[in-house]
Amino acid sequence: MSSWDIYGGVATAMVELAYIPQLFTLWRAKAADEINLLFPMLNVTGRLMGILYLLHKDVPIFALGVSVGVTLRAAFLAQVAYYKLRQRRLARLRQEMVTI
Numbered sequence: 001m002s003s004w005d006i007y008g009g010v011a012t013a014m015v016e017l018a019y020i021p022q023l024f025t026l027w028r029a030k031a032a033d034e035i036n037l038l039f040p041m042l043n044v045t046g047r048l049m050g051i052l053y054l055l056h057k058d059v060p061i062f063a064l065g066v067s068v069g070v071t072l073r074a075a076f077l078a079q080v081a082y083y084k085l086r087q088r089r090l091a092r093l094r095q096e097m098v099t100i
Helices: 003-017 020-029 038-056 060-099
Strands: none
Touching: 003 060, 020 060, 038 060
């Protein structure tokens, strides 16, 4: 493994770690109204496909960096799904309270 491979792996991990502030922002807001669920789903799927490609091309250091991104984006996907389901549940409960 060359120093350029390590450099590229670190660069990939840094790009992937850039998602952390978004995770905290979403967690603090406790709402995902403006985020389409398809965005994180496509993002996770594309990164998983990228890992398979990188492993096929025998570039495991980059695959490791992208794996960090998959983990972060899967957490983002879970947050978006949770907050959207929670919002629907609360809306349904409010509606039921109004009809009582």
